[in-house]
Amino acid sequence: MSTATFSPSTGLTWTVLRLHRLALGVWVAYVALTGTLLLWLWGPGSSGWHITGKCVAGVMNACTATGPGALTYTNLLGLSTSLITLVPAIAAAFAGGTLIGRELERGTAALAWTQSVSPARWLAAKLAAPAAFLVVGTGLLVALRRLVASRASDLPDNQWFTDGVYGSLGATAVALPLLGLALGALVAFVARRVIASICVSLALTGIVVTALGALRGRFWTTSTVTGDVHQGYRGFTGLLLDEGAVTASGARVADPLCRADTSCLTRHDVTGFYREFQPASHFWPLQLVETGILLGLTALAVTAVFALLRRNRRI
Numbered sequence: 001m002s003t004a005t006f007s008p009s010t011g012l013t014w015t016v017l018r019l020h021r022l023a024l025g026v027w028v029a030y031v032a033l034t035g036t037l038l039l040w041l042w043g044p045g046s047s048g049w050h051i052t053g054k055c056v057a058g059v060m061n062a063c064t065a066t067g068p069g070a071l072t073y074t075n076l077l078g079l080s081t082s083l084i085t086l087v088p089a090i091a092a093a094f095a096g097g098t099l100i101g102r103e104l105e106r107g108t109a110a111l112a113w114t115q116s117v118s119p120a121r122w123l124a125a126k127l128a129a130p131a132a133f134l135v136v137g138t139g140l141l142v143a144l145r146r147l148v149a150s151r152a153s154d155l156p157d158n159q160w161f162t163d164g165v166y167g168s169l170g171a172t173a174v175a176l177p178l179l180g181l182a183l184g185a186l187v188a189f190v191a192r193r194v195i196a197s198i199c200v201s202l203a204l205t206g207i208v209v210t211a212l213g214a215l216r217g218r219f220w221t222t223s224t225v226t227g228d229v230h231q232g233y234r235g236f237t238g239l240l241l242d243e244g245a246v247t248a249s250g251a252r253v254a255d256p257l258c259r260a261d262t263s264c265l266t267r268h269d270v271t272g273f274y275r276e277f278q279p280a281s282h283f284w285p286l287q288l289v290e291t292g293i294l295l296g297l298t299a300l301a302v303t304a305v306f307a308l309l310r311r312n313r314r315i
Contacts, residue, residue, distance in 0.1 A: 012117065012125035023098055024133065030090075031137040034083045037076060038144035045073050046151050063154040077148070077157050084141050084168040088180035091134055092205040095184025096197030099126060104192045119309050127185060127302065134177045142173045160283050161239035166216070167209075170287035175294035180205045182301035189308040208297070212290060217241040219289040220282050226274045229265055238279040246272040 017024060049067030065073060095101075103109040103126075113119050145168050149158035156162045160169050167173055184201040191197045217239055226246060227234040233243060245255045247269045255273065258264030278286065 013129050016125050016129045037080050038148055042148045081168045087138050088176040088205050091177040092180035092184040092201035093198045095181045096188050096201035097194050100185045100188035101194040101197035105194050138174045171291040175291045179294050179298045182298045185305045186301050217278050220285045222276050223279050224276045226272050228272045233273050236277050238277040240277050242276040245270045246274050
């Protein structure tokens with residue numbers, strides 16, 4: 001890196017963009033290609049097929065797409081969802097590697113700080129520029145993904161409570177990459193090695209995603225449907241959280257798995273069955289709560305990064 005790389009006269013933001021122009025070009029291409037795929041799915045890709053079968057509440061695969069191009073549509077729909085949900089990992093790896101980790105490992109960050117650029121301004125520019133592109137790019141992809149989902153909302157792959165789909169249809173898809181970026185920067189300041197930073201950043205981002213998935217159903221008030229021993233488990237539309245048997249006292253117990261055996265049900269005091277779930281209408285409340293959690297964690301991570309920066313400058 002030349003001594004003029006971080007000259008204040010050229011603007012820190014412009015300098016960061018120029019320094020990481022390859023990564024910026026890859027990101028723009030990533031968004032453009034994924035966006036083109038989504039537009040195809042919304043338009044030509046959805047022509048020539050129709051949804052068949054009665055869409056039964058509580059049965060994930062009750063609706064299917066048939067006709068010419070249906071299989072291609074389904075496969076590419078899954079691909080587009082994966083491309084959106086991969087963005088947090090991409091952000092974490094980029095921040096832990098090229099954006100921050102490489103600068104610290106090579107010592108070029110310290111060089112920049114000697115050229116009338118304060119460490120705090122350097123770090124702020126390093127994080128703000130990619131964060132802006134992440135928000136704009138991911139926000140565009142989420143908008144297009146929702147457009148595709150509205151075209152065939154009965155398909156399982158377009159319903160938010162289907163595994164893997166939730167993270168591509170709402171605000172969490174925009175907030176999670178910001179957390180990945182912050183975690184990558186934080187790990188880079190701790191590890192100060194590119195490979196280690198990338199690996200740990202990816203691991204931490206995966207832990208956050210897994211934890212949120214496990215806790216998501218409890219972020220908002222749940223609903224319950226019950227049926228007697230003749231009705232069994234009643235159908236519903238939404239995210240299943242728990243199910244089992246109900247006793248005469250109203251207690252919830254594990255299903256004894258003997259619904260057809262009256263004597264077995266009597267022996268276990270089973271009078272019905274229940275299902276606890278998040279209804280489909282709770283999508284946005286869940287999204288807003290989870291987005292708030294993600295932004296809070298992002299703020300904490302960024303605060304920790306600046307604290308480490310100040311401590312390192314004093315050493």
